[in-house]
Amino acid sequence: MPAKVLINGYGSIGKRVADAVSMQDDMEVIGVTKTKPDFEARLAVEKGYKLFVAIPDKERVKLFEDAGIPVEGTILDVIEDVDIVVDGAPKKIGKENLENIYKPHKVKAILQGGEKAKDVEDNFNALWSYDRCYGKDYIRVVSCNTTGLCRSLYAINSVADIKKARVVLVRRAADPNDDKRGPVNAITPNPVTVPSHHGPDVVSVVPEFEGKILTSAVIVPTTLMHQHTLMVEVDGNFSRDDVLEAINKTPRIITVKADEGFTSTAKIIEYGRDLGRLRYDINELVVWEESVNVLENEIFLMQAVHQESIVIPENIDCIRAMLQMEEDNFKSIEKTNKAMGIQ
Ligand code: NAD
Incomplete structure (x- = not known):
């Protein structure tokens, strides 16, 4: 069964991670979240991603409905169906999501480089710290x-x-x-x-x-x-x-x-x-x-x-490490690279 991944925060990093997950044969995107019904939200739906509202609030959901962008519910309707969340929210909001959503729902989560090292169990780079992050619950992919x-x-x-x-x-x-x-x-x-x-x-x-x-x-x-x-x-x-x-x-x-x-x-x-x-x-x-x-x-x-894309394959390897899908970091790196066409 492919690993079920939720992307919380479909911005510069989030949308790229969603596309990179879709390219792998051992994981799938269960949904992506947006806070606003903008063109990125519309495009996500047109690409075939299930869209959820990042802020669990009826007024927010109504904004999407009024804009004619179909949503499947809020993050709370999907959070317990996934194996891992990749947080792509802006700096500091990732930590709030960790404390308010991921930990209470006991869901593994990857935060991004805008968050602080001390707020997670460990910090990920596929070459250096794959083994240390293996099987862990809350990890940051560094900037x-x-x-x-x-x-x-x-x-x-x-x-x-x-x-x-x-x-x-x-x-x-x-x-x-x-x-x-x-x-x-x-x-x-x-x-x-x-x-x-x-x-x-x-x-x-x-x-x-x-x-x-x-x-x-x-x-x-x-x-x-x-x-x-x-x-x-x-x-x-x-x-x-x-x-x-x-x-x-x-x-x-x-x-x-x-x-x-x-x-x-x-x-x-x-x-x-x-x-x-x-x-x-x-x-x-x-x-x-x-x-x-x-x-x-x-x-x-x-x-x-290239700031917008260098961390994307690292997020994919981090998913494999945290979900114990591949023990060898170099095998994971190779698999990710092949699927994404990385040289
Ligand atoms: P971004 O502003 O492009 O995207 C953030 C997305 O999160 C937006 O779609 C926003 O609507 C959404 N969002 C806002 N509040 C939210 C909430 N409460 N819950 C879920 N989603 C919410 O930001 P980005 O550039 O993709 O940065 C995301 C993280 O990645 C930050 O920690 C950043 O430091 C890090 N990062 C960014 C870059 C870069 O160059 N852009 C590179 C490496 C790491």
């Missing part, structure tokens, strides 16, 4: 930036032990559909304090990096991707080729060359469009090959993260 860092640090750590990592993150200001956020004409240190929260977030997945990783971040006026520059001190003897080989061997990382036209995040997104990817998603972490450099025992590289 897009943390997922990207976890993948490249995994590759580097497979070449030589990491002693110290310094990372500068250049963050996109808003998602392409977001008409409320900025800046439109500024570079904003965010957070202005150093270190930023991204280092501790990596440590929530990889506790052995405690005290070794330090990050700082700025926000810039772009919507397409985040960009990171990594400087990583390691122990051991290795060459640039060894590092590139490790990057190429690590699942869900691709390398691109500026020399071939990948001169910016804009060009990487164009590649996603040309590949015909749904919503031009690039689920892979993208490393610029020319940026990979080794100076004595220090590794440098630059990478790009």
Whole structure:
């Protein structure tokens, strides 16, 4: 029997997770929820998803009825029929849903990166913490930036032990559909304090990096991707080729060359469009090959993260781990990647 999955919060992350679940042969979408009867709600129904109202309230249900969008009921009408909920609600609301809905109804739940590490049992990345999250009830799939860092640090750590990592993150200001956020004409240190929260977030997945990783971040006026520059001190003897080989061997990382036209995040997104990817998603972490450099025992590289899609395959593997559907993380990764067409 395929695992029954409810997506609570059909926004940027939620709709992508719904489509990714639909692509797997061992899980199915039992329903998706919306708070408002907008075009996304209408499209969800047109795609064949059963739609439920996220807020259990008669007035809310009436809004959908008045808009002519059919709903099957509220979240409370479906919550106990599912094996797991993937929460895609905005930052901080995931925690409220955990306390008010998932825990009282004893349903396993995955929260997203906008929530706090301390509010869940553990923090998920398919390469690092699959085994730890196996069979657990409440897990957070870490943010897009943390997922990207976890993948490249995994590759580097497979070449030589990491002693110290310094990372500068250049963050996109808003998602392409977001008409409320900025800046439109500024570079904003965010957070202005150093270190930023991204280092501790990596440590929530990889506790052995405690005290070794330090990050700082700025926000810039772009919507397409985040960009990171990594400087990583390691122990051991290795060459640039060894590092590139490790990057190429690590699942869900691709390398691109500026020399071939990948001169910016804009060009990487164009590649996603040309590949015909749904919503031009690039689920892979993208490393610029020319940026990979080794100076004595220090590794440098630059990478790009498609914020809306990098965490989607992680949610799928997290479902398999929490429901104990596959013991081996690499088998789950391979299965997810194959179904989603990830390189
Ligand atoms: P979003 O605003 O695009 O979507 C959130 C959806 O949840 C909307 O459809 C909204 O109507 C719905 N919602 C509002 N209140 C709700 C409630 N009480 N219950 C259920 N649903 C509710 O947000 P998003 O960008 O998809 O972010 C969701 C989570 O994923 C956040 O924790 C965010 O930090 C995290 N995340 C976002 C990105 C990204 O770049 N967009 C990347 C990684 C992780």
